[in-house]
Amino acid sequence: MEEKKVTWLELFYDLLFVAAVATATHVLLHVEKGYIHPEYLLKFVLMFIPIWWAWVGQTMFINRFGQDFLHQRIFMILQMLFVLIMTSSLSVDFDQYYLPFLIGYIGLRALTAIQYLVVRSLEEGDRKKVAQYLGTRFWIGIIISCFSILFDSWIRYSVLYAGIFIDIIVPFFGRKYLVKASSNTVHLLERFASLTLILFGESVVSTLSVLQPQKGDWDSISFSIISFILIISMWWQYFENVEKKVDKSIQTSGQTIIYGHLFILISLSMIAASIKLLFLHEVHYSFMLYFVFSSVLLYFIATSIVFHQYRYEQHRLKIYHLGLFLGILTVFFIFNLFIVVPNIVIMGELTLFFIIYAKLTTT
Secondary structure (H helix, E strand, O other), X not given: OOOOOOOHHHHHHHHHHHHXXXXXXXXXXXXXXXXXXXXXXXXXXXXXXXXXXXXXXXXXXXXXXXXXXXXXXHHHHHHHHHHHHHHHOOOOOHHHHHHHHHHHHHHHHHHHHHHHHHHHOOOOHHHHHHHHHHHHHHHHHXXXXXXXXXXXXXXXXXXXXXXXXXXXXXXXXXXXXHOOOOOOHHHHHHHHHHHHHXXXXXXHHXXXXXXXXXXXXXXXXXXXXXXXXXXXHHHHHHHHHHHHHEOOOOOOOOHHHHHHXXXXXXXXXXXXXXHHHHHHOOOOHHHHHHHHHHHHHHHHHHHHHHHHHHEOHHHOOOHHHHHHHHHHHHHHHHHHHHOOOOHHHHHHHHHHHHHHHHHHHHO
């Protein structure tokens, strides 16, 4: 497989999207009477998906057709402007900022679709068919989302996300083309690992934010140390697998990596929010249990699925590994459900789980 290196412009591009993800994650910190209202959970997901898909769209174009040419740099710089517009429009009061959000998102997706049409004339064979297919079919979802501006209330969002959903499933229907012009697995894993690493950084920021400047505040120091060990264990498990346990020579359409990372990234945002919420004690105990353990379960399932397909045969996990990990989470959850424990104990349990998860999946 031809070597493709991540460029500095791509890494700069990532930073802007992480700012958008951080803004969306902040929605999870809206606590009312001890609960995160379902409205905020839904808004978080609805904000997150367009951010993720806009980033994926450009990343996949670069993965297959990207070259460090002047015109492609200009396309990415123009996209950054639309990222800024979209990010500045992310708010709990979404209706008020809907138009600039739509302009930012549509601008991003339209520029990516145009890039496919531009590169189409430079390619041949299967690669030309892929560029033709994606460059034309992506416009279906883009146009449908544009029509959302004609409506109000829930109809507006239904039309917007109908377009986004169609946009997301376009690669599934074109899989017969995509597998013939497979993605560059090395570059793809490196790109998603780069974005994941920055989101791990968001978790570290959440951990540091609980440290108080008061002298002798050992509660916050202990909580931060345990949280940091948890994050390091997650980092160790993820990047040890990426670096040593997966066969990067496997050539596929990359869809397991792409769609699996949606849930990995969502769970990382939820875990980052959980760290802060656990320390602040603002959320009702039972709700906190469900929220925290759901976040960890989502991360565990998503990482297991993503890495399983690409692992070397001798490194693939067995069914009893799955039972062990799920059993540990279940025991901790049921124990905490019947016996109220301090939040720092919950963090300790999760840290122990991720230490075991990292140990058994990286040795």
